[in-house]
Amino acid sequence: MELQKALESRRSTRAFTERKLTRAEIEKLLRAATLAPSACNMQSWYFYVLADEAERAKLKGICADWIASAPVVFIVCTDRNGIVSRFGSRAEKFPVQDTALAMENLLLKAADMGLGGCIIGAYKQEECTKAFNIPENHRIVALLPVGEPAREIPATERKPLAEVSSYIGAVPEDGEADTRKPEAKQTQFRHTSLPAALFEGVNMRDAVFDGVDMSNAAFRDVDMSNAVFGDADFDPGEDENIEEAEGAVNFSGAKFCGVNMATAAFDGAVMTRSRLNHCSLEESVLTDVRMAGAKLYDIDLDGGDLSGVNMVGARIQCSNLYGASVKNCCFAETHLENCDIDGLTIDDVNVKEAIEAYLKAKAE
Numbered sequence: 397m398e399l400q401k402a403l404e405s406r407r408s409t410r411a412f413t414e415r416k417l418t419r420a421e422i423e424k425l426l427r428a429a430t431l432a433p434s435a436c437n438m439q440s441w442y443f444y445v446l447a448d449e450a451e452r453a454k455l456k457g458i459c460a461d462w463i464a465s466a467p468v469v470f471i472v473c474t475d476r477n478g479i480v481s482r483f484g485s486r487a488e489k490f491p492v493q494d495t496a497l498a499m500e501n502l503l504l505k506a507a508d509m510g511l512g513g514c515i516i517g518a519y520k521q522e523e524c525t526k527a528f529n530i531p532e533n534h535r536i537v538a539l540l541p542v543g544e545p546a547r548e549i550p551a552t553e554r555k556p557l558a559e560v561s562s563y564i565g566a567v568p569e570d571g572e573a574d575t576r577k578p579e580a581k582q583t584q585f586r587h588t589s590l591p592a593a594l595f596e597g598v599n600m601r602d603a604v605f606d607g608v609d610m611s612n613a614a615f616r617d618v619d620m621s622n623a624v625f626g627d628a629d630f631d632p633g634e635d636e637n638i639e640e641a642e643g644a645v646n647f648s649g650a651k652f653c654g655v656n657m658a659t660a661a662f663d664g665a666v667m668t669r670s671r672l673n674h675c676s677l678e679e680s681v682l683t684d685v686r687m688a689g690a691k692l693y694d695i696d697l698d699g700g701d702l703s704g705v706n707m708v709g710a711r712i713q714c715s716n717l718y719g720a721s722v723k724n725c726c727f728a729e730t731h732l733e734n735c736d737i738d739g740l741t742i743d744d745v746n747v748k749e750a751i752e753a754y755l756k757a758k759a760e
């Protein structure tokens with residue numbers, strides 16, 4: 397049930413049907429009660445549950461007769477000693493406040509479950525304590541009968557707000573409350589054609605590119621970190637614009653899936669922690685690219701040129717590196733798995749813990 401509906405439909409209920417409440421239902425009510433805030437989170441409440449008819453019969457003479465007719469009566473107590481001994485007399489009101497909040501939560505949960513209840517302050521304190529052997533540290537603050545309402549109960553009147561509240565100082569009127577700048581919305585390009593586009597000094601963090609044609613696009617000082625590219629086309633084709641792209645794009649943390657980067661040039665791009673899945677980098681030129689920690693899965697690098705690429709700690713899985721040329725790259729600690737590296741030209745590359753280990757494992 398929506399909170400507003402529960403607030404509006406709750407009624408102090410004083411007549412109940414015969415329907416009993418199961419342990420699971422009782423525990424839902426108790427759970428709601430104990431979700432209430434409490435001073436220092438000391439949860440100074442304690443609930444004795446009278447679901448047993450014979451036990452409820454002991455309420456006779458202690459409170460109004462109708463109370464025992466509820467299928468469940470909670471004896472709501474406060475463990476006053478704990479909180480007051482910790483904070484002294486200034487905490488006197490805390491246990492009462494804690495239990496009041498817990499009871500309201502319980503009543504709202506009851507409304508949510510189609511049940512009703514009533515806080516009872518009129519009961520004989522001493523007799524009630526004795527009848528149920530309530531220990532000294534638990535002081536009863538209220539009784540709380542709960543059950544299925546026997547009939548509809550009209551809402552009680554509420555005093556107008558002006559009678560029970562007033563403002564001390566100014567108050568913002570409607571529309572004046574939120575002075576924060578609206579948060580930037582995520583940039584999304586879907587099934588768009590952006591050929592020969594020039595992205596310059598653009599912040600495209602977290603942007604989404606899905607099914608976008610970016611062939612011939614040029615990137616200069618663009619932040620595309622954590623962007624997601626799906627089925628995008630970065631192929632510059634004939635009209636390459638490597639120079640324009642130089643030292644440009646920050647792709648760190650970006651995800652590329654099904655992206656065609658064939659013959660694309662990412663010169664000086666930062667691709668740390670980026671993920672490339674099912675991408676074609678065929679004949680693409682990656683110069684001085686930082687891909688440390690990147691994950692490359694099912695990549696086609698056939699004929700690609702990786703020069704000065706730093707792939708420290710990268711993972712390359714199920715990729716075709718056939719015929720690719722790898723020069724002055726650092727692949728230290730790179731993890732290669734199921735890659736086709738036949739015909740791969742490795743020149744001046746730090747392959748200590750990567751390609752050598754891979755070849756050795758393959759030979760075994």
Ligand SMILES: Cc1cc2nc3c(=O)[nH]c(=O)nc-3n(C[C@H](O)[C@H](O)[C@H](O)COP(=O)(O)O)c2cc1C
Nearest residue numbers: 406407408409410514515516517518519538551552
């Ligand atoms: C602290 C407290 C003590 C109450 N004690 C009694 C009580 O002894 N007997 C009773 O019939 N109702 C009792 N009530 C219920 C109120 O009469 C009831 O909340 C009030 O009339 C408003 O009606 P509503 O709860 O249906 O909105 C008590 C409520 C509170 C909060």
